Amino acid sequence: LGINPVRYVKKTLEVLIFAFTSRSSAGALPLNIQTQTQRLGVPEGIANFSATFGLSIGQNGCAGIYPAMLAIMVAPVAHVHIDFQFIITLIAVVIISSFGVAGVGGGATFASILVLSTLNLPVALAGVLISIEPLIDMGRTALNVNDSILAGTGTARLTKNWDKDTFESNHYGELS
Structure with a gap:
C-alpha cells in the first residue's frame, strides 16, 4: 500500500x-x-x-486459512493422499463455504466442519483442536x-x- x-x-x-x-x-x-x-x-x-x-x-482467517489448514492436517491422518486434485477441490470447497460465515466467535468451526464433511474427511478429528479453539x-x-x-x-x-x-x-x- x-x-x-x-x-x-x-x-x-x-x-x-x-x-x-x-x-x-x-x-x-x-x-x-x-x-x-x-x-x-x-x-x-x-x-x-x-x-x-x-x-x-472477506474473512480470510475464519473462512479461508483455517478450514484449508485443518483439511490438510486431517487428510493424512484419514489416509487421504494430498494430490493436485485434492488441493483444487479443497480450494473450490473453501471458496464456496466462505460465503456467509458468521462474524462471531466460533464461526470458523462451522466452516471447518462444512469443509471436512464435503471432502469426506472425518469431522471428529476437528475435535482435537476444540480445546484450544478460543486461542486460535x-x-x-x-x-x-x-x-x-x-x-x-x-x-x-x-x-x-x-x-x-x-x-x-x-x-x-x-x-x-
Whole structure:
C-alpha cells in the first residue's frame, strides 16, 4: 500500500486488540469503521463498505486459512493422499463455504466442519483442536478485522480518496 507500517499498527492496534480479545468481527465493526475514518483517513463510504463486506465475505482467517489448514492436517491422518486434485477441490470447497460465515466467535468451526464433511474427511478429528479453539479464534478474528481495514485503506488510496494528512497526523482520537 505504500504506507508506514509502524504508524499503521499504532493507529489500528486498539481495534485489533479488541477484535483479538472479543473474538468477534461483528463486535469490532463500529471500532473498525471509526479507526478507518478517524485515524487512517478513509472516507466513510469506503470504510463502511469494506468493514461490512469483510464481516460477511472477506474473512480470510475464519473462512479461508483455517478450514484449508485443518483439511490438510486431517487428510493424512484419514489416509487421504494430498494430490493436485485434492488441493483444487479443497480450494473450490473453501471458496464456496466462505460465503456467509458468521462474524462471531466460533464461526470458523462451522466452516471447518462444512469443509471436512464435503471432502469426506472425518469431522471428529476437528475435535482435537476444540480445546484450544478460543486461542486460535483470537488470532483469526484479528486477522479478519485487519484485512477489512487494509481493504478500506487500499481502496481509498487507489481511488485517490485517501486523506494522507489524517493518516500521518499524531492525533489518534478516542474510539467509542
